[in-house]
Amino acid sequence: MKIAIGNDHAGTEYKLAIIGLLKSMDLEVSNYGTNGSDSVDYADFVHPVAKDVESGDADLGILICGSGNGVSMTANKHQKIRAALCWNTEIVKLAREHNDANILSLPARFISLPQALDMVKTFINTSFEGGRHERRIEKIPCL
Incomplete structure (x- = not known):
């Protein structure tokens, strides 16, 4: 499985830890985020x-900024993206099972690093349920 990851300056610490976790899970990672703390524009990543x-x-994506809002809003401008801004593992699980979220957006300034790592594990290890949720997913794109 291949994971694409991106972040702005508020998410660098979390991104580096998440990359370590993903590599320990034998996953391939494409890093598009900044590696520093200087202010950058999240859309570029x-x-x-x-x-x-x-x-x-990439099979899935992970985005990190201070609130998670900017990265989620930007990603969701792409037609086939379902980026979910999540605050805990329960929301992550539901976003994957019910909404087939393919990008996890994390708010680095509002969750702890251990929470973020647990959320990433949940995101990677949870599958879309399909069924009644499939027809709902099909209605998301604007025609």
């Missing part, structure tokens, strides 16, 4: 992640 997931070059 979101679009490459969304494009990888949209094209199938």
Whole structure:
């Protein structure tokens, strides 16, 4: 499995820890985020992640910024992206099972690093349920 990851300056610490976790799970990682703390524009790092997931070059994506809102809003501009801004593992699980979320957006300033790592594990290990949720997913794109 290949994961694309991106972040702005608020998410660098979390991203580095998440990459370590993903590699320990023997997952391939494409890192599009900044590795520093200097202020950057999150959209510059979101679009490459969304494009990888949209094209199938990555199976899933993870985005991190201070609130999680900016990265989620930007990613969801891409037609085939379902980015879910999540605050705990229960929401992550439901986003995967019911909404087939393909990008996890994390709010680094509002969750702890251990929470973020647990959320990533849940995101990777939870599958879409399909069934009644499939027809709902099919109605998301604007025609």
